[in-house]
Amino acid sequence: xxxxxxxxxxxxxxxxxxxxxxxxxxxxxxxxxxxxxxxxxxxxxxxxxxxxxxxxxxxxxxxxxxxxxxxxxxxxxxxxxxxxxxxxxxxxxxxxxxxxxxxxxxxxxxx
Amino acid sequence: xxxxxxxxxxxxxxxxxxxxxxxxxxxxxxxxxxxxxxxxxxxxxxxxxxxxxxxxxxxxxxxxxxxxxxxxxxxxxxxxxxxxxxxxxxxxxxxxxxxxxxxxxxxxxxxxxxx
Numbered sequence: 001x002x003x004x005x006x007x008x009x010x011x012x013x014x015x016x017x018x019x020x021x022x023x024x025x026x027x028x029x030x031x032x033x034x035x036x037x038x039x040x041x042x043x044x045x046x047x048x049x050x051x052x053x054x055x056x057x058x059x060x061x062x063x064x065x066x067x068x069x070x071x072x073x074x075x076x077x078x079x080x081x082x083x084x085x086x087x088x089x090x091x092x093x094x095x096x097x098x099x100x101x102x103x104x105x106x107x108x109x110x111x
Numbered sequence: 112x113x114x115x116x117x118x119x120x121x122x123x124x125x126x127x128x129x130x131x132x133x134x135x136x137x138x139x140x141x142x143x144x145x146x147x148x149x150x151x152x153x154x155x156x157x158x159x160x161x162x163x164x165x166x167x168x169x170x171x172x173x174x175x176x177x178x179x180x181x182x183x184x185x186x187x188x189x190x191x192x193x194x195x196x197x198x199x200x201x202x203x204x205x206x207x208x209x210x211x212x213x214x215x216x217x218x219x220x221x222x223x224x225x226x
Contacts, residue, residue, distance in 0.1 A: 034214070043115075043204045043217035044155070087154075097208065098145070099215060101155040 003027075004088045009106045012078045020073040020105055022088030027068050032091050034099070035062065035073050037084040044087065044101075047073065083109045113139050115207050117218035124195055125226055132190045132221045134205030140185035141207035145215065146178075149202040161188045185210075195225040 005023040012018040034049040048055055048062045055062040061074040075082055087104040091097055114137040124130050143162050147155040159180050161167045167180040179191040192199055202222050206215040
């Protein structure tokens with residue numbers, strides 16, 4: 001049970017922002033939200049993670065709702081290389097820290 | 112960022128033979144490594160968690176005698192698929208977590224085809 005819900009697919013145009021939503025309504029106070037992405041025929045790649053505050057790094061931004069029941073991964077300017085399956089995963093930090101992958105969101109970027 | 116390698120990247124073998132896949136953390140020490148399997152058009156499924164110097168913990172439904180895992184050092188874990196059969200054909204991916212915990216870093220995957 002992945003315990004997160006994401007749309008199966010989304011589409012974007014190159015150089016436009018992309019907002020990838022994730023629902024984690026049963027999240028507990030100690031669960032972190034991690035995002036990974038997987039390009040075709042490759043292993044997953046870490047994107048970003050957060051607990052309560054919004055987070056930014058060179059790849060993306062993570063906006064976490066105040067009640068933490070949802071979050072949004074933001075790619076500020078999509079490129080063709082961003083076409084991938086994006087996985088939103090909740091992890092109990094301090095526990096077994098197993099990653100349970102759901103089906104993710106397949107992002108298509110149009111030129 | 113942290114780098115994890117896998118070897119080989121792809122392997123073709125005959126049914127009944129054994130195949131060993133290596134997973135190495137190149138620039139950090141990993142107390143814990145994870146092994147996943149991914150069938151076409153499906154998500155990653157965790158097979159087992161490997162801790163350095165101790166026995167691996169297998170997920171429900173994964174045969175420990177068929178998928179042998181060894182984590183002999185802080186930078187190397189191996190997965191051996193014993194007596195491979197065509198239904199074992201899949202994309203095998205490892206990940207490693209550093210001593211300081213937190214993020215998992217994934218290898219590029221090994222594509223196994225059993226004929």
